[in-house]
Amino acid sequence: MKQRQLKKEGKVGYSFPRCNAFLIKPCLISLLVTVLFANVTAAQDRNSEMVKKIHEEALVNGKGYSMLEYLCKNIGHRLSGSPQAAAAVEWTRQQMIDLGFDTVYLQPVMVPKWVRGGKETGRIIGSNQGDIEANILSLGNSIGTGEKGVRAEVVEVKGIEELNKLGKKGVENKIVFFNRPFNPKFITTSDAYSDAVDQRVYGPSAAAALGAKAVIVRSMTLAIDDFPHTGTLVYKENVPKIPVVAISTKDANLLSATLKQGNKIQFYLENYCEMKDSVLSYNVIGELRGSQKPNEVMTVGGHLDSWDVGEGAHDDGTGCVQSIEVLRIFKTLGIKPKRTVRAVMFMNEENGGAGGRAYAKSALVNKEIHKVAIESDEGGFSPLGFSVNSSAAQFQTISSLKKYFEPYNIHTIKEGYSGADIEHLKPQGTAMIGYVPHDHRYFNIHHTANDTFDKVDPRELTLGAAAMASLIYLLDQKDDL
Amino acid sequence: MKQRQLKKEGKVGYSFPRCNAFLIKPCLISLLVTVLFANVTAAQDRNSEMVKKIHEEALVNGKGYSMLEYLCKNIGHRLSGSPQAAAAVEWTRQQMIDLGFDTVYLQPVMVPKWVRGGKETGRIIGSNQGDIEANILSLGNSIGTGEKGVRAEVVEVKGIEELNKLGKKGVENKIVFFNRPFNPKFITTSDAYSDAVDQRVYGPSAAAALGAKAVIVRSMTLAIDDFPHTGTLVYKENVPKIPVVAISTKDANLLSATLKQGNKIQFYLENYCEMKDSVLSYNVIGELRGSQKPNEVMTVGGHLDSWDVGEGAHDDGTGCVQSIEVLRIFKTLGIKPKRTVRAVMFMNEENGGAGGRAYAKSALVNKEIHKVAIESDEGGFSPLGFSVNSSAAQFQTISSLKKYFEPYNIHTIKEGYSGADIEHLKPQGTAMIGYVPHDHRYFNIHHTANDTFDKVDPRELTLGAAAMASLIYLLDQKDDL
Numbered sequence: 028m029k030q031r032q033l034k035k036e037g038k039v040g041y042s043f044p045r046c047n048a049f050l051i052k053p054c055l056i057s058l059l060v061t062v063l064f065a066n067v068t069a070a071q072d073r074n075s076e077m078v079k080k081i082h083e084e085a086l087v088n089g090k091g092y093s094m095l096e097y098l099c100k101n102i103g104h105r106l107s108g109s110p111q112a113a114a115a116v117e118w119t120r121q122q123m124i125d126l127g128f129d130t131v132y133l134q135p136v137m138v139p140k141w142v143r144g145g146k147e148t149g150r151i152i153g154s155n156q157g158d159i160e161a162n163i164l165s166l167g168n169s170i171g172t173g174e175k176g177v178r179a180e181v182v183e184v185k186g187i188e189e190l191n192k193l194g195k196k197g198v199e200n201k202i203v204f205f206n207r208p209f210n211p212k213f214i215t216t217s218d219a220y221s222d223a224v225d226q227r228v229y230g231p232s233a234a235a236a237l238g239a240k241a242v243i244v245r246s247m248t249l250a251i252d253d254f255p256h257t258g259t260l261v262y263k264e265n266v267p268k269i270p271v272v273a274i275s276t277k278d279a280n281l282l283s284a285t286l287k288q289g290n291k292i293q294f295y296l297e298n299y300c301e302m303k304d305s306v307l308s309y310n311v312i313g314e315l316r317g318s319q320k321p322n323e324v325m326t327v328g329g330h331l332d333s334w335d336v337g338e339g340a341h342d343d344g345t346g347c348v349q350s351i352e353v354l355r356i357f358k359t360l361g362i363k364p365k366r367t368v369r370a371v372m373f374m375n376e377e378n379g380g381a382g383g384r385a386y387a388k389s390a391l392v393n394k395e396i397h398k399v400a401i402e403s404d405e406g407g408f409s410p411l412g413f414s415v416n417s418s419a420a421q422f423q424t425i426s427s428l429k430k431y432f433e434p435y436n437i438h439t440i441k442e443g444y445s446g447a448d449i450e451h452l453k454p455q456g457t458a459m460i461g462y463v464p465h466d467h468r469y470f471n472i473h474h475t476a477n478d479t480f481d482k483v484d485p486r487e488l489t490l491g492a493a494a495m496a497s498l499i500y501l502l503d504q505k506d507d508l
Numbered sequence: 509m510k511q512r513q514l515k516k517e518g519k520v521g522y523s524f525p526r527c528n529a530f531l532i533k534p535c536l537i538s539l540l541v542t543v544l545f546a547n548v549t550a551a552q553d554r555n556s557e558m559v560k561k562i563h564e565e566a567l568v569n570g571k572g573y574s575m576l577e578y579l580c581k582n583i584g585h586r587l588s589g590s591p592q593a594a595a596a597v598e599w600t601r602q603q604m605i606d607l608g609f610d611t612v613y614l615q616p617v618m619v620p621k622w623v624r625g626g627k628e629t630g631r632i633i634g635s636n637q638g639d640i641e642a643n644i645l646s647l648g649n650s651i652g653t654g655e656k657g658v659r660a661e662v663v664e665v666k667g668i669e670e671l672n673k674l675g676k677k678g679v680e681n682k683i684v685f686f687n688r689p690f691n692p693k694f695i696t697t698s699d700a701y702s703d704a705v706d707q708r709v710y711g712p713s714a715a716a717a718l719g720a721k722a723v724i725v726r727s728m729t730l731a732i733d734d735f736p737h738t739g740t741l742v743y744k745e746n747v748p749k750i751p752v753v754a755i756s757t758k759d760a761n762l763l764s765a766t767l768k769q770g771n772k773i774q775f776y777l778e779n780y781c782e783m784k785d786s787v788l789s790y791n792v793i794g795e796l797r798g799s800q801k802p803n804e805v806m807t808v809g810g811h812l813d814s815w816d817v818g819e820g821a822h823d824d825g826t827g828c829v830q831s832i833e834v835l836r837i838f839k840t841l842g843i844k845p846k847r848t849v850r851a852v853m854f855m856n857e858e859n860g861g862a863g864g865r866a867y868a869k870s871a872l873v874n875k876e877i878h879k880v881a882i883e884s885d886e887g888g889f890s891p892l893g894f895s896v897n898s899s900a901a902q903f904q905t906i907s908s909l910k911k912y913f914e915p916y917n918i919h920t921i922k923e924g925y926s927g928a929d930i931e932h933l934k935p936q937g938t939a940m941i942g943y944v945p946h947d948h949r950y951f952n953i954h955h956t957a958n959d960t961f962d963k964v965d966p967r968e969l970t971l972g973a974a975a976m977a978s979l980i981y982l983l984d985q986k987d988d989l
Contacts (some may be wrong), residue, residue: 086693087692087693212564214563214915214916214917214971215917249967409946409948435695436696436892436920436946439917465890465946467890467965467971468965468967468968471965484948484949486697486730486948486949490695490948
């Protein structure tokens with residue numbers, strides 16, 4: 028009866044067991060286990076309680092959505108080197124100062140300045156229906172055709188392998204049309220993207236090496252619509268640079284069908300993009316200084332630059348405001364992290380990665396010990412979990428935290444890719460973590476004029492920030508990270 | 509070496525262990541365990557393989573999205589008893605015939621016919637800013653004011669408890685304004701809905717019992733916008749019926765602020781809704797006949813009726829097309845279910861539940877044994893999991909299937925509410941299962957003019973159908989259900 032009463036008061040775990048001479052050793056062990064267990068349980072309860080507080084603060088008082096609205100609507104898209112990128116740097120800096128972070132500063136980075144130039148034209152010539160204007164958009168870093176344009180026959184391939192089989196004879200002086208669609212069978216669209224994106228990144232130089240005059244790439248999406256999706260390409264050294272455009276999926280299907288008409292279909296391409304001299308820009312950094320180990324750093328970040336269409340909402344305004352929100356939540360709840368916690372707005376993720384490299388280099392120079400870095404760059408959708416690129420021991424530590432996330436319908440902590448900006452920290456032994464949202468809708472709008480503020484749901488965005496803040500909090504409790 | 513080779517060929521599980529006299533018994537047990545284990549493993553592999561096929565069929569050839577487009581765009585909203593509801597009945601019937609289901613039939617149901625009547629007006633009178641037109645929408649089943657309208661002072665309360673504390677003195681001849689907002693702290697918005705919706709369902713008669721002239725209810729949503737959310741109310745017997753409208757959250761905030769101005773604020777309400785005589789309608793049923801136990805039934809369903817605004821897209825066009833899609837997938841993949849599998853489009857979920865009751869009654873009369881019923885009525889968003897209302901043994905069977913869903917990022921099989929249409933099967937011992945999607949965006953559009961086709965993502969919709977089909981398939985493998 029008494030035992031019951033004690034249990035009811037929650038004290039039985041701490042009650043001293045009655046020992047006799049024969050049982051003194053097992054009794055001590057039992058005591059030890061009891062005390063240890065009680066401590067572990069109490070720590071777990073504290074952690075669960077704090078994760079709950081973090082979620083409630085985010086859901087009730089979250090500032091991420093209104094910050095994102097400003098960034099998208101008052102600044103808009105912000106390609107590296109553009110005036111808008113400069114505005115975004117200054118605005119996020121002021122934002123973090125206004126939020127009262129301990130330190131806010133700019134980290135200089137030289138970034139490529141690529142410009143789209145004038146109006147871009149893509150035209151299917153010689154179809155049974157006459158000439159057809161196509162929805163196209165130059166890929167980032169592409170050279171332009173200039174006023175003369177490029178007009179040539181089109182050869183359609185499903186990928187680089189098929190291209191190489193055609194050889195110089197089948198490709199020379201033609202426009203190569205990479206038209207392998209996203210594979211809809213993948214359960215996450217990021218897997219479909221990984222499966223198809225080689226055409227966009229490496230296809231152009233593969234085609235140029237065989238004498239192609241230009242390249243058209245099917246947009247990287249499952250959506251069938253009129254929005255072309257830009258994105259970066261990598262020109263291979265010692266291979267001629269040729270103009271490259273993305274074509275909307277509707278028009279990719281149309282072009283493919285037109286090519287089957289048997290006429291000698293040509294494509295006319297005119298664009299004016301150009302790589303200018305590099306310019307000075309910045310990563311924007313805000314931090315809460317660590318109370319016990321200030322030289323150990325836990326970074327949360329997104330990238331501030333975007334493509335020069337749309338508003339850079341899901342890519343990656345959301346990652347930026349979520350990162351700022353992590354620090355705001357800590358400050359508001361009075362969480363004093365043991366280690367320094369940093370929000371980093373990386374510059375130039377889209378077409379160069381200069382910000383990520385500069386950040387990692389600076390960490391080395393300044394002898395900062397980067398324990399953890401989280402990047403949110405897969406859209407501001409509701410949380411699926413985290414993808415971890417780390418040592419086995421670090422992964423074990425991180426995945427041991429899964430239980431704290433289950434009440435929030437987050438069940439995934441897996442090994443895998445983290446993020447383009449933070450991966451430069453790998454040689455420093457940092458546990459690199461990608462925030463992974465449900466991405467079914469991401470590639471509908473990714474790198475298009477359609478990546479706008481209205482596509483972001485405030486709760487989905489907010490729950491992502493809360494998940495990131497919770498993970499940083501929980502990892503900060505781990506001394507042996 | 510040989511052992512290795514066998515392992516490579518995948519045959520080691522079946523290889524006969526070499527026994528000697530002393531080891532004969534353990535050897536036999538070991539053999540038994542090996543064979544049993546091999547069987548279990550083979551069955552699991554078959555199941556996993558089929559779940560994969562189901563997902564791929566849905567993702568590659570899914571018809572749900574195009575069916576939904578027709579339902580939303582060519583028929584539109586379809587309140588019970590309306591011509592559109594009749595059109596939806598006929599269209600889904602033809603749809604299932606065209607898909608070649610074994611049997612397609614209509615099940616007669618008498619449904620209430622409630623009509624909105626003429627233009628609805630809500631006006632805040634006497635504010636410092638003059639009169640203000642408010643965005644309002646009558647609740648389903650409400651009576652109307654008629655031409656005279658109702659004009660009265662407004663008393664704001666946060667719920668029925670506060671209302672009752674005011675008593676007759678504080679309420680009589682006034683318009684009661686229920687203004688308790690959704691609580692944003694809940695992790696799922698359906699919990700926030702459950703927490704707030706008593707004001708809408710039971711508030712009106714509670715107010716009428718104290719002499720109120722009419723009721724205004726804050727819309728059931730976290731979104732702050734101009735869209736009023738309708739929904740059903742339940743008039744208590746022997747209490748006068750009074751007119752009831754929902755007000756948009758923006759205008760609820762405005763009305764609340766206006767009431768604090770200290771003037772004698774009044775509200776003018778005019779609406780023309782009316783309950784007519786009941787009319788004949790139908791549940792629409794398509795089935796694949798069970799190959800081994802045709803009298804055992806596994807039902808998947810959604811409701812075909814919707815409110816008379818928007819297009820009934822997420823509520824519940826998505827549940828209907830997902831249910832049809834389950835049977836289409838079975839048929840396309842050549843799955844011959846042991847039990848009869850049925851897609852049921854229930855009629856009249858929104859304002860009466862007549863379809864669900866009729867269906868359960870018919871099952872009893874026809875001595876069908878309903879083993880399982882799945883309802884999808886929480887929106888066509890990406891799958892979170894399933895909520896099960898069943899016996900403990902049934903729940904154990906169902907939750908043992910969790911492992912098959914994990915590759916699809918579905919981790920939740922929990923005990924809880926299933927669905928309004930299927931719950932009438934409870935007395936028949938049916939395992940009732942609600943399909944649970946991620947609902948962050950659901951209550952932004954639920955019961956509003958904004959519940960339209962463009963709010964549905966094809967992949968999210970499709971993955972829900974695949975999850976439902978997978979669950980039906982897996983449960984059909986269980987003989988002891």
